Amino acid sequence: MTTPQxxxxxxxxxxxxxxxxxxxxxxxxxxxxxxxxxxxxxLVVAVEEHPDIILLDIIMPxxxxxxxxxxxxxxxxxxxxxxxxxxxxxxxxxxxxAMESGAYEFLVKSDCKVNExxxxxxxxxxxx
Amino acid sequence: xxxxxxILFLTISLIPLAIAIYVSYDSSKMVLEEETARYFYGxxxxxxxxxxxxxxxxxxxxxxxxxxxxxxxxxxxxNGIFQKMGAKSSEYKTxxxxxxxxxxxxxxxxxxxxxxxxxxxxxxxxxxxxREKKAGTDIFAEDVNLKALxxxxxxxxxxxxxxxxYYPENQKLYAYIVTPVLKEEILxxxxxxxxxxxxxxxxxxxxxxxxxxxxxxxxxKNGNNKAIFITPIRHDPEAAFKREIILNSDEQxxxxxxxxxxxxxxxxxxxxxxxxxxxxxxxxxxxxGMVVKMDLVEVLEMVEGFKTTLSVIxxxxxxxxxxxxxxxxxxxxxxVKKLTRVAADIxxxxxxxxxxxxxxxxxxxxxxxxxxxxxxxxxxxxNLKEKSKDLANNLENLSxxxxxxxxxxxxxxxxxxSIGDGVFVVDVDQKITIFNQEAEIIxxxxxxxxINKKYSRNLKFTTREGEKxxxxxRFIQEAVEEGEIxxxxxxxxxxxxxxxxxxxxxxxxxxxxxxxxxIGCVIVFxxxxxxxxxxxxxxxxxSLASHQLRTPLSAVNWYTEMLLxxxxxKINKKQKEYLNFLTQANNRMVELVNSLLNVSRIELxxxxxxxxxxxxxxxxxxxxxxxxxxxxxxxxxxxxxxxxNLPIVNADLKFLRVIFQNLLSNAVKYTPEKxxxxxxxxxxxxxxxxxxxxxxxxxxxxxxxxIFTKLFRADNAREKDTDxxxxxxxxxxxIIEQAGGKIWFESKENKGxxxxxxxxLSGMKKKKGAEVxxx
Numbered sequence: 001m002t003t004p005q006x007x008x009x010x011x012x013x014x015x016x017x018x019x020x021x022x023x024x025x026x027x028x029x030x031x032x033x034x035x036x037x038x039x040x041x042x043l044v045v046a047v048e049e050h051p052d053i054i055l056l057d058i059i060m061p062x063x064x065x066x067x068x069x070x071x072x073x074x075x076x077x078x079x080x081x082x083x084x085x086x087x088x089x090x091x092x093x094x095x096x097x098a099m100e101s102g103a104y105e106f107l108v109k110s111d112c113k114v115n116e117x118x119x120x121x122x123x124x125x126x127x128x
Numbered sequence: 129x130x131x132x133x134x135i136l137f138l139t140i141s142l143i144p145l146a147i148a149i150y151v152s153y154d155s156s157k158m159v160l161e162e163e164t165a166r167y168f169y170g171x172x173x174x175x176x177x178x179x180x181x182x183x184x185x186x187x188x189x190x191x192x193x194x195x196x197x198x199x200x201x202x203x204x205x206x207n208g209i210f211q212k213m214g215a216k217s218s219e220y221k222t223x224x225x226x227x228x229x230x231x232x233x234x235x236x237x238x239x240x241x242x243x244x245x246x247x248x249x250x251x252x253x254x255x256x257x258x259r260e261k262k263a264g265t266d267i268f269a270e271d272v273n274l275k276a277l278x279x280x281x282x283x284x285x286x287x288x289x290x291x292x293x294y295y296p297e298n299q300k301l302y303a304y305i306v307t308p309v310l311k312e313e314i315l316x317x318x319x320x321x322x323x324x325x326x327x328x329x330x331x332x333x334x335x336x337x338x339x340x341x342x343x344x345x346x347x348x349k350n351g352n353n354k355a356i357f358i359t360p361i362r363h364d365p366e367a368a369f370k371r372e373i374i375l376n377s378d379e380q381x382x383x384x385x386x387x388x389x390x391x392x393x394x395x396x397x398x399x400x401x402x403x404x405x406x407x408x409x410x411x412x413x414x415x416x417g418m419v420v421k422m423d424l425v426e427v428l429e430m431v432e433g434f435k436t437t438l439s440v441i442x443x444x445x446x447x448x449x450x451x452x453x454x455x456x457x458x459x460x461x462x463x464v465k466k467l468t469r470v471a472a473d474i475x476x477x478x479x480x481x482x483x484x485x486x487x488x489x490x491x492x493x494x495x496x497x498x499x500x501x502x503x504x505x506x507x508x509x510x511n512l513k514e515k516s517k518d519l520a521n522n523l524e525n526l527s528x529x530x531x532x533x534x535x536x537x538x539x540x541x542x543x544x545x546s547i548g549d550g551v552f553v554v555d556v557d558q559k560i561t562i563f564n565q566e567a568e569i570i571x572x573x574x575x576x577x578x579i580n581k582k583y584s585r586n587l588k589f590t591t592r593e594g595e596k597x598x599x600x601x602r603f604i605q606e607a608v609e610e611g612e613i614x615x616x617x618x619x620x621x622x623x624x625x626x627x628x629x630x631x632x633x634x635x636x637x638x639x640x641x642x643x644x645x646x647i648g649c650v651i652v653f654x655x656x657x658x659x660x661x662x663x664x665x666x667x668x669x670x671s672l673a674s675h676q677l678r679t680p681l682s683a684v685n686w687y688t689e690m691l692l693x694x695x696x697x698k699i700n701k702k703q704k705e706y707l708n709f710l711t712q713a714n715n716r717m718v719e720l721v722n723s724l725l726n727v728s729r730i731e732l733x734x735x736x737x738x739x740x741x742x743x744x745x746x747x748x749x750x751x752x753x754x755x756x757x758x759x760x761x762x763x764x765x766x767x768x769x770x771x772x773n774l775p776i777v778n779a780d781l782k783f784l785r786v787i788f789q790n791l792l793s794n795a796v797k798y799t800p801e802k803x804x805x806x807x808x809x810x811x812x813x814x815x816x817x818x819x820x821x822x823x824x825x826x827x828x829x830x831x832x833x834x835i836f837t838k839l840f841r842a843d844n845a846r847e848k849d850t851d852x853x854x855x856x857x858x859x860x861x862x863i864i865e866q867a868g869g870k871i872w873f874e875s876k877e878n879k880g881x882x883x884x885x886x887x888x889l890s891g892m893k894k895k896k897g898a899e900v901x902x903x
Contacts, residue, residue: 017687021683021686024690024695025690028695089671089675090902091667091899108678108902109682110685110718110722114690
């Protein structure tokens with residue numbers, strides 16, 4: 001039985017309040033949480049920390065989510081890590097781009113509750 | 129035809145005539161010759177008789193002469209003296225002197241060459257030509273024949289004549305007549321007369337009946353191989369004893385034959401080289417050959433005369449024949465010519481001409497039929513005149529129509545070339561027949577390059593499917609196959625001549641003729657690069673805008689959620705209440721943003737419909753469960769009325785959900801507490817009919833028409849519930865209609881509203897788009 005404590009989550013989100021909300025929530029749930037505020041940082045942190053799952057925003061300054069995802073997938077380790085795209089974009093183009101780039105799931109922030117998010121992550125990581 | 133007839137006639141009549149003439153001429157010639165020959169026979173025989181007569185007369189003469197007493201006496205005396213004294217005695221001489229003149233007289237008178245008195249023994253007693261023959265000479269010495277003659281006469285005591293002998297030195301023919309002299313029936317001596325043949329010259333030279341050219345030839349064999357003419361002849365007076373012919377030659381075969389003892393006649397060539405009719409015979413008595421001949425020309429003179437007569441007769445006949453022929457021909461050709469003239473007249477256009485022929489024969493019948501034919505011709509002509517008038521009218525009309533057509537075409541051409549969109553038309557073989565200016569500009573091809581060629585040769589349409597591109601000319605084919613106007617999909621590009629990919633928009637419409645037969649397709653298209661860019665800009669803007677709008681909303685959402693969750697600490701009732709209001713308000717915003725996004729997608733046409741087999745009742749139930757809270761909160765009695773055995777219909781799940789969500793939430797929202805809502809799903813004709821009936825506030829009559837418009841909310845709805853955004857029904861209607869269904873409602877204020885939705889059993893129409901609905 002896996003516990004949240006054993007798992008590390010990387011949150012890549014440029015909006016501070018949103019990042020904070022996620023960080024707080026997942027921390028409360030017991031996960032190890034690391035964060036980055038753009039794609040560039042995200043890559044660095046990901047490679048350093050080797051999270052078990054990444055929550056990735058798309059619209060970010062410097063390097064956006066999809067670019068980071070692409071780069072990530074080119075990495076030896078990075079190509080396998082599950083990535084949930086968490087964005088407020090909902091157009092099909094971005095969806096397909098994300099999925100083609102290797103995203104595990106595509107969620108629209110304003111349409112989902114944090115609890116839902118937590119549940120999905122838990123289920124992906126095999127936590128009950 | 130007259131000529132033909134005459135020629136025929138003449139040929140038929142002249143040939144026998146000619147034959148007849150020839151035959152008659154020929155036979156008359158023959159007859160004439162025969163007749164002439166016969167005649168000549170007469171002449172020749174006559175002449176021979178004359179000759180024989182003449183010599184017979186000479187014999188007679190001689191015989192008579194010696195009967196003259198003087199002569200007897202003379203003979204006696206001579207004989208006496210000769211016997212006693214001989215011829216040389218003087219008594220003889222005296223006697224001679226005495227009697228000579230007397231006997232000479234006789235000799236001369238009878239034209240004897242010589243008159244001789246001879247003793248019964250044959251002694252010459254006296255000869256007038258005593259120079260040659262002196263008395264006492266042996267006259268028989270040289271002349272054997274004479275002796276023979278003498279003996280004959282002596283034996284027979286008859287007057288005998290010898291044959292003539294030819295004496296070339298004298299060029300004379302002599303013969304002897306020996307006649308016994310009798311005194312008292314006692315032979316006392318003989319008279320021997322020598323004669324020549326010139327007495328017959330007259331007979332020979334008698335040309336009676338011998339015309340101008342006829343002559344008689346008398347000839348004598350002279351030697352073995354020659355014959356000599358013994359008389360002068362007409363055409364050669366010197367011929368006597370001069371002209372010879374060689375026997376067994378081709379000369380004077382008539383003379384030769386005569387000398388051979390033959391008798392005959394024929395046509396031969398004489399010594400002059402002229403053709404003669406000749407008759408010959410032999411005079412056995414004299415051993416002469418005689419020929420009577422006449423120039424054939426002269427013989428046939430008669431025939432010539434006949435010939436002339438014949439010619440005249442035949443000429444007359446000829447003229448008669450020609451006249452008869454002409455007459456006959458005229459009797460036939462006359463009417464025929466008349467008929468011909470009438471025919472010519474008719475052919476010139478005078479249809480009133482008729483042939484009047486009363487010949488009582490087939491030609492008359494012909495003329496009658498001819499006239500009948502002309503009558504019917506006249507009628508036909510009149511009919512034709514009528515028809516041609518009609519035709520002329522039609523032609524006029526047609527030409528006017530043509531004019532109109534030409535004008536219409538010109539207008540069309542002008543219009544085509546002025547149209548601001550590209551237009552091209554393909555025929556049944558997919559060859560381009562019309563290509564307007566705008567099409568040239570967009571495609572980069574000139575009309576000349578593409579006209580009469582298959583459009584696919586030059587105009588290449590492609591679609592982008594994801595990253596892939598493929599040829600897509602299907603819209604033209606689909607238009608043709610389905611017989612309907614087909615819009616060019618928004619993903620279609622046209623590759624220009626220069627290779628540039630130009631996004632186009634437009635449609636293909638099949639062209640049919642009056643009988644519904646497909647005759648081509650007209651395609652109208654626009655370069656929508658700008659529009660696409662604008663659309664893309666809009667989409668991007670909307671996307672971005674909604675993103676920006678959503679971001680703060682997400683923050684509010686999560687924090688309020690976490691607060692309500694009591695993640696940060698317990699909250700009291702009032703806190704909860706406030707937080708709930710917040711949540712509600714936030715949800716409204718989220719809802720609005722989603723709706724706006726959808727509206728923009730609908731407006732831009734970028735949304736997708738992806739039908740899959742769907743169980744409508746299941747979806748309905750799911751939506752009902754979702755809204756359970758609201759339903760129970762207002763104590764609404766929800767009744768489900770589902771048809772039995774509803775078919776599975778192709779529908780886009782998300783759409784269907786949106787439809788149910790929208791209508792159900794409206795029904796619940798705008799029905800007061802404890803009201804009722806009925807949801808029925810039934811199969812109706814070719815559709816699934818969804819009916820949502822509520823007992824709510826209804827829609828005011830004067831606002832019903834605006835219900836489906838964007839952002840519209842009826843006044844009473846606003847009063848009752850501030851929560852709606854007025855986009856729901858617009859979105860639902862747009863989707864339903866895009867999917868091939870219908871939506872309408874019935875409503876009475878304060879009574880209730882019923883919304884009807886039909887989705888065809890054939891399913892929602894698939895629509896390709898870039899987006900799915902948000903929310």
